[in-house]
Amino acid sequence: MTSIKVKFRPSVTDNKEGCIYYQITHNRVVRQIRSGLYLFESEWDKNISSVRLLPETCDSRKLYLLSIDERIQLDSKRLKTIIIRLENKGDDYSAKDIIYQFRNYSDRLSFFHFMQGIINQLKSLNRIRTSETYESALTSFMKYRNGQDIQLCEIDSDVLMLYEAWLKEKGICPNSISFYMRILRAVYNRAVEKELAEQKYPFKHVYTGIDKTVKRAVPLKIIKRIKELDVTFKPYLDFAKDMFLFSFYTRGMSFIDMAYLRKSDLKAGILTYRRRKTGQQLIIKWEKCMEDIIMKYKNTYDTQYLLPIITKSLVDERKQYRNAIYRVNAALKEVARLVELPIPLTMYCARHSWASIAKSKNIPISVISEGMGHDSEETTRIYLASLDTSIIDEANSLIIKSL
Numbered sequence: 013m014t015s016i017k018v019k020f021r022p023s024v025t026d027n028k029e030g031c032i033y034y035q036i037t038h039n040r041v042v043r044q045i046r047s048g049l050y051l052f053e054s055e056w057d058k059n060i061s062s063v064r065l066l067p068e069t070c071d072s073r074k075l076y077l078l079s080i081d082e083r084i085q086l087d088s089k090r091l092k093t094i095i096i097r098l099e100n101k102g103d104d105y106s107a108k109d110i111i112y113q114f115r116n117y118s119d120r121l122s123f124f125h126f127m128q129g130i131i132n133q134l135k136s137l138n139r140i141r142t143s144e145t146y147e148s149a150l151t152s153f154m155k156y157r158n159g160q161d162i163q164l165c166e167i168d169s170d171v172l173m174l175y176e177a178w179l180k181e182k183g184i185c186p187n188s189i190s191f192y193m194r195i196l197r198a199v200y201n202r203a204v205e206k207e208l209a210e211q212k213y214p215f216k217h218v219y220t221g222i223d224k225t226v227k228r229a230v231p232l233k234i235i236k237r238i239k240e241l242d243v244t245f246k247p248y249l250d251f252a253k254d255m256f257l258f259s260f261y262t263r264g265m266s267f268i269d270m271a272y273l274r275k276s277d278l279k280a281g282i283l284t285y286r287r288r289k290t291g292q293q294l295i296i297k298w299e300k301c302m303e304d305i306i307m308k309y310k311n312t313y314d315t316q317y318l319l320p321i322i323t324k325s326l327v328d329e330r331k332q333y334r335n336a337i338y339r340v341n342a343a344l345k346e347v348a349r350l351v352e353l354p355i356p357l358t359m360y361c362a363r364h365s366w367a368s369i370a371k372s373k374n375i376p377i378s379v380i381s382e383g384m385g386h387d388s389e390e391t392t393r394i395y396l397a398s399l400d401t402s403i404i405d406e407a408n409s410l411i412i413k414s415l
Contacts, residue, residue, distance in 0.1 A: 014038040014110070016091050018084055020056040030056075032080070034087065036107045043107040045114060047087060048161055049080050075170055083166060090114060121208055124154065124161045127199045140330055141268075141288070149195035152179070164209040167200055169217045176218045186219060193220045228361045229368035230353060232414060235260060237351040239415055249350075251320075252343035254305045256362050258319070261302050263294075263408055264363025267340070271321040271333045278318060297405035299412055366411065373414070375407045 015037045022030035029050040036043045055077060057064040063081040065074055094113045098105045127150050134143035156178050162171070172193070179189045193215060203209040239257060243249035259265050268288050277285050283296040306318060313323040322332045341358045348357035 014095050018061045022053045038107040041107045121163050122161050149192045164203045168214045172218045190220050193218050229364035232369050248343050252340045255340050258305050259362035264366040267337050267359045273318040274316050275318050
């Protein structure tokens with residue numbers, strides 16, 4: 013004979029939530045399973061072992077308590093199913109066997125556990141950047157949940173609408189909210205594909221679009237000020253200035269592509285590289301201003317890379333890149349103050365700036381594809397992929413000569 017009871021253990025600390033646990037009794041052996049569900053003693057009716065909704069409870073708390081009640085019902089159902097399965101096998105089993113199967117089953121259906129598995133898989137496929145974005149989304153969602161896991165079947169529109177409201181309250185911009193939601197949706201859809209969850213379209217009431225962001229381009233006169241700025245007395249500012257200008261000179265090359273440029277990518281006055289984000293190959297005519305920056309740091313490091321961003325062969329390269337972009341962007345804020353720029357300056361501004369200045373020079377839209385002005389980066393890539401690189405090089409030379 014096996015029995016299942018849902019019980020509540022109050023906290024020993026005043027005004028702190030207690031926890032729900034499940035008591036399994038089999039052949040007079042009693043075992044307990046922590047549920048990971050927490051509520052206050054006043055919110056639990058011990059007479060009927062159920063959640064109690066008080067009249068003064070606010071709406072958001074009611075939704076939380078209802079989700080706990082639903083989780084208890086699901087867990088109880090799973091435990092009963094496991095016991096029936098073990099009984100039907102006809103073999104002897106223990107309370108420990110019930111708990112083991114329940115935990116193993118719960119792990120597979122845990123949203124945190126499932127998403128972490130996807131992150132680990134991305135890392136094994138060397139899709140490091142994507143794994144980092146997934147980790148960022150998971151970290152945000154876990155903070156919202158206060159570290160309390162949630163089952164895949166519990167992901168519904170109410171949960172996500174409350175998460176969206178929490179993000180807005182934290183001052184997160186719409187595009188960042190959409191970024192997190194789209195990643196969580198991809199994870200949820202993967203669970204549906206694996207038949208670990210039923211498709212309930214829980215993301216239909218939250219924002220998953222892309223707003224047009226305020227352009228972060230700076231005018232040509234500011235680029236000139238940055239170029240003429242003497243910060244040699246502060247090497248960290250000088251380095252940040254050089255990296256910003258190098259990106260601008262190379263048509264807004266992203267910092268990660270700069271970090272992984274190899275010396276072998278530069279041949280016969282032509283720089284050839286593939287964007288790590290898209291795999292698209294780009295060819296850039298080498299200019300003297302680019303060479304000046306390379307020569308400035310030539311003897312300060314000895315690696316296969318063209319720029320002094322990844323400089324240590326025995327240290328994790330990704331970590332060196334991330335530390336460098338953090339330091340450079342922090343220094344660029346100080347550079348912005350020195351050139352009297354009222355907006356924050358980052359490496360990404362170089363890309364916006366090149367596109368904006370190219371447009372102001374009446375360079376055809378088909379050449380620059382309006383820089384970052386397209387609704388999707390895919391459109392930009394289609395335009396750039398079909399262009400004669402000599403036209404782009406001519407446009408780039410025109411911009412550089414304007415400095």
